[in-house]
Amino acid sequence: MSTITVKPSKPSVKTLSDHELFFGHKACGGCGGSLTIRLVLKVLGPRTIAVLPAGCMSAVGFIFPQMSFAVNAMISTFAGTASMLSGIRAGLDSRGIKDCHVVGFAGDGGTADIGLQALSGAIDRNDRIIYICYDNEAYMNTGIQKSGLTPQGAITTTTPSGSFSSGCKTSKKNMFEIVAAHGIGYAATASAGFIPDLLYKVEKAKNVSGTSYIHVFAPCPTGWGYESEDTLEISRDAVACGLWYLAEFENGQFRLNHDPGKLAPVQPYLKRQGRFKHLQQTEIESIESVRDLMWKKIRKEWLVD
């Protein structure tokens, strides 16, 4: 297992670089994914090579001849984010270039579904790459279809509500713990609504000698059905009601970074989004009981800051 050699100081918005490395793209207003990439690259800096698979961020960022990345960047195959990152790192190593970050930005489908195998391989080899999953909870680029990270009850275009269906039947795959189970050097969850926490975690990932993984909750106004100015609020509500959490896995130990205390009811969070509007009270209660089980486990087994 690789360990972090340097304990970074907590970055703040005040010390954040004004230098933009991802701009001029065609992402929707209020996009949690593009905000995540913009912030992460500010921490990683210009000596970074980014890989993005097929998905929203490659679709909006790489339309020839209008290129939106001011760092070296390339689109990978949908399944090939992590393997292309590994190849780039091996190529850099073979040329003796060490002072360079190699980062992937893949969506939830590109990470938890089609890209999971390659990600697992990269973590197994402990290649020195940073893998960021921007999780907007469905295949948004192709038009809001269900992914392995779509939450229970959410309407997508392939899990519509109808007389025989009430949205997505499955709950989110637990990517954070799947990744941790590999014995990865550093993994974290983060949120587009908790920016200092995200910046700090990227700063830590920068200093990992092997693979690091950050799973960022990245709301999507277009796919979730809310106003584009509400992205940060939605992100914070998700954490407050316990449907998302901010945590780390380091030195074999899980740690909750932000204790929301008594969890807020999930109903207001769900009901402000079009994708959950159809849910009945019993279904909301079912989502809440799954949440409670998860939190029972977190509070029992994880360290809490």
Next chain:
Amino acid sequence: MQNKMFLSGNKAVAWGVKLARPHVIAAYPITPQTTVIERLSEMIANGKFKAEFLHVESEHSALSAMMGASAIGARTFTATSSQGLLYMAECLHYASGGRFPVVMMNANRSLALPWSIYGDQRDSLSLLDSGWIQVYAEDAQESLDLIIQAYRIAEHQKVLTPVMVNLDGFTVTHTYEPVWVPEQNDVDEFLPPYVNQYAMDLDNPENLAFSSTPDDNMEFKFRQHQAMIDAKGVIRDVDLLYGNLFGRYYGGLVTNYRAEDADCVLVTLGSISGTVRSVVDELRQEGVKAGICRIRYMRPFPEEEIASLARENRAIGVLEKDISFGYEGTVATNVKSALSKTGLNIPVLNFIAGLGGRNISRKDIRNAFLDLECHRNGSSAKALQFVNSGVAS
């Protein structure tokens, strides 16, 4: 100076790779490719060869990783076969479209279903349109020579196209033969270090592997096609240059034998050609004017070389380990297309043989030539035959 060694085709490939000095190797095991990556792993473990070896979890990841490494300016190698080649099919098109000059060895093997580890050429031929240069070795020596040449061709600034070096599964990959192995210094002279002006540069960042709109896309595809056409000249030049340095010339895109004055020419691909040559000699002694044209490169296709086979009163056959279900063998389709451009009406018989490792005997080859001879003399022969098949065709 060259050293004579007793090597299988796969070991010869491993030696060729070592001599070509790739920076990054990514591979996933599949029969009958395995001994290539085992020998390379040993060479690296023993310090005889320095390269980054990525133990990837799939063939898709192998080629994906190679594209990443190639994008940062590394010379790369992978090897696969059959199902593995199909599993990386998406990346094949990606690598050629991205103009990554990667080199891959493919052990030609049958495709499931039914499962079979034995050889035929349906794996690579089914991916003929993936934009890769495809070359087929006849023996271990040519396998070694082709790996070294492949880098020089792929990395040529007019080409910048990936190369797939195909070896018949088991008949080439696992058969031991005496092989001349060049000295490192001589190979270094033939194959200078990889420099790609389009590689990523940390001081001048670039966005690669992007999207394009209908306003731009066709120009990229045209250039890809043009590069493949330009590769023909590069392949011929590289063959001559290599021959001048190492004494082995292969004739460029095809190798002909006793074809010049032949009445019947059999077109072949890969290792069966040696047996065919021997049958040609036998038939010549019997007064049958037989000849052979061994296609080495299926892409770019040797259109001019095949067209030059066209003669009045000559019959041409294509013997191939492939079938495009519902039509004919893919090699035959390509050969017929090139011949048709001459304006001569040349009869072509297509012999489908060796599928799933079925033996192709001397008798089968003799019969093919005799069919061609009959056909030339006006007797009808079946245009498409499944050779040595237990099912009536």
